[in-house]
Amino acid sequence: MSKQILSPLPGTFYSKPAPDQPQFKSVGDAVAVGDVIGLIEVMKSFHEVVADQAGTITAFAAEDEEPVMAGQALIELS
Template identity: 45%
Template sequence: MSEHVVQSPLPGVFYTRPVPDQPPFVEVGSVVTAGTTVGLVEVMKQFAEIKAGESGTVTAIHAENESIIGPGDGVVTIEKD
């Protein structure tokens, strides 16, 4: 099987959860589809969803919650189905 690294489309602050008191969008071992939200990136109080882009299983999460990321930075790795 091959891997797909989900990359941030924008620079900003990466969030692994929709709100602080809820569980993360995905965890290692989560099964996702191409349309699954894997995180949010905030730029100037605007939030953009980052989608998986491929179906498969999450094998790694590269960005920590509330970390600064740049465009093209890998945030999640998915082992494709």
């Protein structure tokens, strides 16, 4: 069954901790509960998105620097 990690906030999604650094997670990576999978920028600050489920990443549902809504899927897990 497919699982998703959802954005808790509306804002801008970042899949990297900084522009010159690698992604927090890539397709095929294992994710454990509590892992940081990205950042959401809103109201002049960055908020970590923490995985609330474990699995293996099958796809990103949101692109780096893409505007997202609260409750929108960011990552698909298997």
